Amino acid sequence: MTIEGKLMRIQTWTPNFRPEEDTPIVHIWILLPGLPWHFFKMEFITPILSPIGKVVYLDTASIKRTRASMAKVKVQVDLTKARPRHLWIGLDEKDLTIGRWQTIEYESIPPYCEYCKHQGHMIYECNFKIRDEEFKKMKELEVEKKDKNKGEQMPKGNDNK
Missing domain, CATH: 1.20.5 (Single alpha-helices involved in coiled-coils or other helix-helix interfaces)
Known part of the structure; x- marks a missing residue:
């Protein structure tokens, strides 16, 4: 938000906070194209995206399942960490026949x-x-x-x- 022409950001407190530095923790939209519509639930998406960051919420179209082509999720990420382009969704990480690779797309990464x-x-x-x-x-x-x-x-x- 802007207060008297100055940018004001509200962020989670950290012990190493320094006012002269911008936080690398931001909220960005993540798209999950081709994700089956019955997976459009916080209970399913949160653990899938945990390696990337903290899931904040799903967009309205994903919650109501009115856009079946993809889920759109707001995620809190650290800009200093690598962001994978795909994640494994499956029951067994060793058996690649029980699951699938999910493509991850990022919107407007600052x-x-x-x-x-x-x-x-x-x-x-x-x-x-x-x-x-x-x-x-x-x-x-x-x-x-x-x-x-x-x-x-x-x-x-x-x-x-």
Whole structure:
């Protein structure tokens, strides 16, 4: 929400909360295309999606089963963790004849920079990282220049024998 022009996010408390960092925990929609309609229940979907994150709720069309082509689920995910493209749904993980692979599609995953801990861009676009790398290069060049100057200023040995 926005309060007096400032973005305000309400989030679960964590002991390592730092106000200068954005949380990597966000709610996103996950689509389960081809999921059989009789599986469109929280009791079934919650354990299936537990490796990805905490299931928050199903959309209205999934609850009412008016869109049989897929289930749509709001899930709380950590942007710093990998998100699988498919999950196994079955009774036995070793017997692949008793179950099926379920495709997972993600909607509108916000970019998250693990360098500056802000949402909105990825690490390769991070101005803080670019600035820090340029500063590091400048410092390295200064050290090299000082070392080179020291080497040139050293007195040479007396060659008169």
